[in-house]
Amino acid sequence: MILSLCIALPAATAFLLLLLPRSAAQAARWVALLGTLATFIASLVMFANFRAGEAGFQLVEKQPWIASIGVDWHLGVDGISLFLILLTTLLSVLCIISSWSSISERVKEFHFFFLLLEAGMVGVFCALDLFLFYVMWEVMLVPMFFLIGVWGGSRRVYATVKFFLFTMAGSVLMLVGILYVYFHTTDPATGAHTFNLLMATEQAQYGLEVQRWLFLAFGIAFAIKVPLFPLHTWLPDAHTEAPTAGSVMLAGVLLKMGTYGFLRFCLPMFPLATMQFVPLISVLALIGILYGAMVAMVQKDIKRLVAYSSVAHLGFVMLGMFALNIEGLSGSLLQQINHGISTGALFLLVGVLYDRRHTRLVSDYGGVAKVMPVYATLFMIIALSSIGLPGLNGFVGEFLILLGTFASNAFYAVLGTAGIILAAVYLLWMYQRVFFGEVSHEENLKLKDVTLREGFVIAVLVVLTIWIGVYPDPLLSRMQPSLELVLSRFQSAGVSQLLVP
Amino acid sequence: MIPVSLTDIQGVLPETIVVIAALAVIMADAIQRGRSGALLPVLSVIGLAAAGAAAIFLWGTSGTVFNGTVFADGFASFFRVLFAVIGILTILFSPHYLKITGVRLGEYYALILTAVFGMMVMASAANLLILYVGLETMSISLYVLAGSQRGDVKSAEAGMKYLVLGSFSSAFLLYGIALLFASIGSLDYEVIGTFFASDFHPGPLLVSGLALLMVGFAFKVAAVPFHFWSPDVYDGAPTTVTGFMSTGPKAAAFVALIRVFGVALAPASSLWSSVLTALAILTMTVGNVVAIRQTSVKRMLAYSAIAHAGYLLVGIVAGTKAAFAATGYYLSAYALMNLGAFAVLILLNRRDEGSYRFEDLRGVGFAHPLLGITLSVFLLSLTGVPPTAGFFGKLYIFSAAVQQGHIGLAVVGLLNSAVGAYYYLRVITLLYMARPESERTIVQPAAYRFALVISSLAILIIGIFPERLLRVITLAVP
Numbered sequence: 001m002i003l004s005l006c007i008a009l010p011a012a013t014a015f016l017l018l019l020l021p022r023s024a025a026q027a028a029r030w031v032a033l034l035g036t037l038a039t040f041i042a043s044l045v046m047f048a049n050f051r052a053g054e055a056g057f058q059l060v061e062k063q064p065w066i067a068s069i070g071v072d073w074h075l076g077v078d079g080i081s082l083f084l085i086l087l088t089t090l091l092s093v094l095c096i097i098s099s100w101s102s103i104s105e106r107v108k109e110f111h112f113f114f115l116l117l118e119a120g121m122v123g124v125f126c127a128l129d130l131f132l133f134y135v136m137w138e139v140m141l142v143p144m145f146f147l148i149g150v151w152g153g154s155r156r157v158y159a160t161v162k163f164f165l166f167t168m169a170g171s172v173l174m175l176v177g178i179l180y181v182y183f184h185t186t187d188p189a190t191g192a193h194t195f196n197l198l199m200a201t202e203q204a205q206y207g208l209e210v211q212r213w214l215f216l217a218f219g220i221a222f223a224i225k226v227p228l229f230p231l232h233t234w235l236p237d238a239h240t241e242a243p244t245a246g247s248v249m250l251a252g253v254l255l256k257m258g259t260y261g262f263l264r265f266c267l268p269m270f271p272l273a274t275m276q277f278v279p280l281i282s283v284l285a286l287i288g289i290l291y292g293a294m295v296a297m298v299q300k301d302i303k304r305l306v307a308y309s310s311v312a313h314l315g316f317v318m319l320g321m322f323a324l325n326i327e328g329l330s331g332s333l334l335q336q337i338n339h340g341i342s343t344g345a346l347f348l349l350v351g352v353l354y355d356r357r358h359t360r361l362v363s364d365y366g367g368v369a370k371v372m373p374v375y376a377t378l379f380m381i382i383a384l385s386s387i388g389l390p391g392l393n394g395f396v397g398e399f400l401i402l403l404g405t406f407a408s409n410a411f412y413a414v415l416g417t418a419g420i421i422l423a424a425v426y427l428l429w430m431y432q433r434v435f436f437g438e439v440s441h442e443e444n445l446k447l448k449d450v451t452l453r454e455g456f457v458i459a460v461l462v463v464l465t466i467w468i469g470v471y472p473d474p475l476l477s478r479m480q481p482s483l484e485l486v487l488s489r490f491q492s493a494g495v496s497q498l499l500v501p
Numbered sequence: 502m503i504p505v506s507l508t509d510i511q512g513v514l515p516e517t518i519v520v521i522a523a524l525a526v527i528m529a530d531a532i533q534r535g536r537s538g539a540l541l542p543v544l545s546v547i548g549l550a551a552a553g554a555a556a557i558f559l560w561g562t563s564g565t566v567f568n569g570t571v572f573a574d575g576f577a578s579f580f581r582v583l584f585a586v587i588g589i590l591t592i593l594f595s596p597h598y599l600k601i602t603g604v605r606l607g608e609y610y611a612l613i614l615t616a617v618f619g620m621m622v623m624a625s626a627a628n629l630l631i632l633y634v635g636l637e638t639m640s641i642s643l644y645v646l647a648g649s650q651r652g653d654v655k656s657a658e659a660g661m662k663y664l665v666l667g668s669f670s671s672a673f674l675l676y677g678i679a680l681l682f683a684s685i686g687s688l689d690y691e692v693i694g695t696f697f698a699s700d701f702h703p704g705p706l707l708v709s710g711l712a713l714l715m716v717g718f719a720f721k722v723a724a725v726p727f728h729f730w731s732p733d734v735y736d737g738a739p740t741t742v743t744g745f746m747s748t749g750p751k752a753a754a755f756v757a758l759i760r761v762f763g764v765a766l767a768p769a770s771s772l773w774s775s776v777l778t779a780l781a782i783l784t785m786t787v788g789n790v791v792a793i794r795q796t797s798v799k800r801m802l803a804y805s806a807i808a809h810a811g812y813l814l815v816g817i818v819a820g821t822k823a824a825f826a827a828t829g830y831y832l833s834a835y836a837l838m839n840l841g842a843f844a845v846l847i848l849l850n851r852r853d854e855g856s857y858r859f860e861d862l863r864g865v866g867f868a869h870p871l872l873g874i875t876l877s878v879f880l881l882s883l884t885g886v887p888p889t890a891g892f893f894g895k896l897y898i899f900s901a902a903v904q905q906g907h908i909g910l911a912v913v914g915l916l917n918s919a920v921g922a923y924y925y926l927r928v929i930t931l932l933y934m935a936r937p938e939s940e941r942t943i944v945q946p947a948a949y950r951f952a953l954v955i956s957s958l959a960i961l962i963i964g965i966f967p968e969r970l971l972r973v974i975t976l977a978v979p
Contacts, residue, residue: 145929161927175899
């Protein structure tokens, strides 16, 4: 029940909002805040009921939906999806708070789409039915399309159409893959085909050739979402043009749907093909790391810089995942959460500055640390977390990823490490130009430091970065059993021969 | 003379009711002497509703009547209901449109009814000649309807073009029927089916008959490369008629395709399946790609209608019961979304500034929520985004194709729907993401509001809970 509640609460709140009169902007904000808060509390209840140390799905719900073709409303959570759901519900609350004053037009509609987006994202992470997964995957496209297109920056229409078309092109291929898997999965109880993910994974015994095609069909959809170089071109546009809350959700959660997809579908269902694609994906991930970092370095727009940094960070996530050992996988999953926290926070921070000055150009700032000391401190912590400073969350994830990668291919690990150095370069250089030195623009002298509301939102994320950085065990211990289960798919017969070079 | 029994009469009850309604409308118009009033549309809606009710009443019968020439099965009933719904929606949209375009034509409603009658006959025909009679009744009504805006050059051109090319394609069909008769000796689907199921010899006469039959059908469903008439006709015809033409006759042609090619000619599928596959791929690709380049929304939807015919052909190629059920489902969903989209366009069109420009849509979404939301639902459904009926229909058609091993066809089809997303989204971006040119009031007659809300809700409901409709169609599939 609790998982359905996590989807139904935001969806119901969204439709409740439609009943409000258009003028009731403040009421719409409060309703949305209460809705997301209730969803967050529901997800905490889910967390409390989650039994650590178990690998399989928990809190499973199953209701027939379209019985004649074997579709169920089938939800569940395991160590892989647990924290992604929590991340979604937490960031949603923070986004609503952060948009309190920055969204002043069409407030009701904004929150309507935002809440639908939340429902779709939670749905993606807990769907245990391929059909349901696909529906959720596509459903969340529409609200995001509107969020970017209506409340975005000057090139918002271009960005949002590009975002929609990239995702759609990928997902239709995935649909063919899903249909193929569907016709090769039978429900032992009824003998009919089923979209049940658990059965599909269990019965996935495809030959190498078929696996390769299926891996591509699913993998391209996911790679676009991640995004993996060279399919990343939608990301800088969408992230930059989206309103702050949209960027936070895009970077924080949407990208994870791609990496989650690899982890949930490609690895367990097509292990042979996964093995074969390791070199390709690893190289693309490395290109992403280095290319993303280098392009980030030369950006004039702070938000675009953060957007490109996502390409680099997600490269790490993919690199760790395709190390195909427990260190790499847990680093990869942990880093997904970390990236959601730190990059989400970075977008929120950029939003704070943008709300004041309505520019995001590095050259328009300088010496901000003098006028906004609290803001500068928060920004520093988050930037360091994003760089991977020991003691903060980013370090743990990147360390595990590099550890795993080193074990499988030392060369990749060396190149990856170079990426960390580059991350320090572009973030710190930007930090230096924006925050240090003399105040070069007169307008910046009057900048107000973070308000209580803004400070609170960032502080929550700062606390998390420190907590995960110091004591990641509560996360890792819940993740690892499920990840071991994914790895066990590789230890079964044919695959282990391939593992040995 | 062959005796006609009560069962025979009962089997064609819906058709009979529609004919009576058409006659009543003509009489009423004559008595009214062209004074405009609500009488004609009301009479027509009552007639269609009664016909639909009769079709539902007949649900559960099977087999044929009139000596095996007319089907009285669930499939026929299902489509009779669909045609009645299409007719009713079209008529709900008509009075306002006729008023603003200044068309005073009492025959308009009668012609819609006779076209619906023709479509119903096509759906229940169990004999190629009956099919032809239905097709011609429908087509001739449509020729007149397409040209009914007499003062408008484009409408006159559309009517003329449709008449010439339509008769041309009918001739193909008829010649094909004749050649088949020459080689088989019967026009009954059942006899044709048994003939092909046995060990037949594909002689030149037979093959050319099949080829002509296929060309005829390809013309009627506007499959590429036999589609050239349709953009001009759809663009020039009065918009209500365009909506009607792109849904009803298309559905009727597809029922006939299912009955003739999908069922009767199924044993000979090796002869035509690859041709139909090529047609399907061409149709969806050309339709979508050309739609992108259109500067008028109406013409864009005309090309998108071609693309949708391509998706539907995939269902015929797949050739299973599930595929035919999927085609039926998709046709129903398509009827709702396309009619609805055209209806919103009628309201948004600024007649003084040219016709159906994309600019007319700017910023309408937030200013006129009802029109914005319903049009978005229709377009998202045409795109195939869940949870709309358009998504489920597409999924169901392509799943049948994948099941039959037509994976390449499914990939092409679904990639095409991503192409389609581009031009459908363009409309939505204008609705919601562009500044309006100026403040404007948009007349929203109650009939439109009612029909738009009902059809968009229906699209969402049968999209989220497709189970019941699916079961009904699956039971009905021949």
